[in-house]
Amino acid sequence: MRSHSPLRRRKDLTLSAIAVVLLILFLLPLYWTLVTSLKTETEIFRIPPTLWPKTLNTASYAVQLEMGDFNMFRSFGNSLVIALCAMGIAVVLAVPASFAIGRYRFRGKKLIILGFLLTQMLPVSVLLTPMFIIFKNLKLISNWLSVILADATIGIPFSILILKNYFASIPRELEDAAAIDGCNRLGAFFRVFVIICIPGIVVCAIFSFLYAWGDLAYGMTLIQKQALRPITAGIFNFLGQYGTKWSYLTAFAIVTIIPVALIFLFMQKYIISGLTAGAVKG
Amino acid sequence: MKKLLAILMCVVMLTCGVAGLAAAEGKTTVNLWYYWENLSHQAELDKIIQGYNGSQDKVEVVASYIPFADFKKQLSIGAAADMLPDIVILDNPDHAAYSAMGIFADITDKVTSWDGLQYYYPGPMNSCMLDGRYYGIPFGSNDLALFYNEDMLAAANVAVPTTWDELTAAAKALTTDKVYGFALSSLQNEEGTFGFLPFLWSTGEDSYHLNSDGGIKALTLYQTLSTEGSLPKEAINWTQGDVMNQFSAGNLAMMVNGTWQIPTMRANITEFKWNVTYIPKDKEYSSDLGGENFAIIASGHVDEAFDFLMYATDPTRLASYIGNFGYIASRSDVASQQYQGDAVMQQFITLMQYAQARGPHPEWPSISDAISTAFNKVITGIATPADAAAEAQAVIDGIVK
């Protein structure tokens, strides 16, 4: 065994090196966006392109502070409120529902699961037109409530399908132990299950947040007031106005990615577990 | 749990409420939508509005910028959702369509009793009308011309083109690794149609007959320019502002663009000399009568809005700002005094005699869509000029009977 060690180590190094090169190639679009946002407009048009900013230009970010309705920091805040509220609704509704599906036997359960599965696969564009007309009749166009309600419909089925597996995987003995301690099932739900399933709930919260954060269709259709629009719709407007002003556009893109990148860096483990659990076991 | 939900809802309602409460107390807020992407235009408009808001204490005009590509969408969705402003400054060919839809207030009584009416040119004024009723007042007029980089033409020893053959030859000769010979906004919307129509009209055809010798000839011109590489294909994604920026950056030798770009170009271009001339012709010189109109929304504060219009169209006031927009006033008493000694702008005023208006037709946006789809297909090589013309004609024939 020992005699293999240097050979194995070299192999390990080679593979790791290849992996890093692959990673760099794969994430090149992100790097390119970041450096472009820090270049001056003339440097962006330089041929051959410069691989990093020769003169650091942060004006593309700073200029945003002075822009009225298209202010990216304002739309960042809008997105934050929308995504957090949608996340709240999704979690609050999904936790009890998935608890019931994971722990109880009742008639119509299969049908309900099927229903949630189907809605998870439903494209936004199918719902857009009817939702617009329904919310228009409710006088909720250009009101955050409409986007929040709509965005939560993406997070709820996803959360339920993930969490039901978490709840189902808790051993029966724990529930029995709780029952001996004098909890009924309802008490057990709060004292035992919810606490144990916190990692699962975190996954649901993250995904519900990200779905709402990334939504463009609902945001730009249901909100017509520029000042209330989420950041994705802000980017889209910006493209219309500054079609070729790439320093502004890429700066906008970077600001939009920031929360995603932060969540990703700190919660990577949760995200990957959620993705695989949600998609494979669906 | 329910409590949490309730708190969440409250937070949402509250934030929405705060956002809507920005208006000053006691004054009626009159909202205005416009689409000028140009910062100097925005600043000029702001000056007019600030002047008005300071001149009285009853009405507060608040302007919002809506991107041109989004403008009609916002107007239609706003109409559907009952969320329109009080005034819009819109592209004049679209005016009739929205009047027909019932979005704009019929201000015939107010306009006919107004002494300013007699001074307005019939072309721009007609674009505000539908079935003999007035639905707005012109803001100002503009037209299109051929801009050329004098230094580049001189360096390549190319004469200023006056015919289509000269145009294609010159564009080809001026195209290098870094410079395209010629460009104009060819977006698949009104902006693109605006640039195309002078070529169509130059053949003697009107806007409703694309599938004709003239129509196909005009489309073939686009095809030739595109296949020879002198017209960048990216022009199908360029706004007129983008084209102007490319020209200003020295990436274009010639372009078709409008009067309103001139203030910005004069401020930005220092490195080369440029000039304007007629758009090269097939049979006759032609140009497009562009411009914007004020319209008042029927469901809005009509009286307050009209009061602002009276302020903004006052002849002395109009004379003080219309030139800064690069526009030609739509009323003769102001226009006749404009741009004295300004050779470039005088050229545009001369061109006005060749300028035709689009429409007015209540279905103009759909007609325009058919036309712009046709030249987009030709530029990108999806269809031949003849096929594209036939397809567009089928659509137009379905509308114009």
Added chain:
Amino acid sequence: MSYLRKLVRSDRIAYLFVAPALCYMLLLVGYPILYNLLLSVQDVTVKNINNGRFSYIGLDNYVRLFTNDVLTTSIVNTLVFTVACIIAQFLIGFLLALFFNRAFRAARFVRGMMMMPWMIPMTVTALMFKFMFSTNVGIVNQALLAAGLIASPIDWLTSPVSAMIAVIAANVWIGIPFNMILLSVGLTTIPAELYESASIDGAGRWQSFRHITLPLLRPTIESVLVLGFIYTFKVFDLVFVMTNCGPVNATQLLSTYSYKLSFSLFKYSEGSAVANVLFVILLAASLVYLKYTYTEEEGM
């Protein structure tokens, strides 16, 4: 009180737990779907949406749409886009999954980092690729020119075929991590002993791949492909932002066409008719997928 206690102890309390989420989804998803069917047999446009003067016109919207080229173009485009994306992202994802499943130190970390594209809002991805594929400043053209592969810049987003290639490339970039991670998980479930005994029997790498990996991975592969179909078929933001469905419908998909009809042309009823076409196709695909998971997962 005793009733309440009984309820709390019985299984029927489950309904109480499920009810809020279920009602929410019925109201905000179920009702719109039904409303969409109704809308598609009416003639609602911007002109009559506020006065309510619309009438039932039966299947006229569908007939009109199916006799018009754009719907057929959109269906064909959607299929081309979906199939090309699935093939490319599956193959690349599979190769990467195989690579990262070899035991080496950086594998876990690097594989994790590669999930990034999947998380980024599609609007941003679209913007990044729009920039990279732009004719004059795009790094793609610059790289190809520098490598001598092309003589002059390609008009990626303004020529029909290359625009489709560019949006496919962008979507594949998003889809690779998704395919890779699911296939990776599938690979780890294959017992290592199987490979060991196969190599003792003298099986080469290709043979063990062919006879062990592929058959055992089959359920995962099937579900990855069907999920890929569902997720790709409904893509909206990416194409809408990157090419705005152009040039002239060359990248028009069912989802974007539905949006265009409803919110650019304001023919709400026609937009909902296209949405229903999209819905029916996806429903069929979803049911196929669910059949797999149902037969696999016992006692669900």
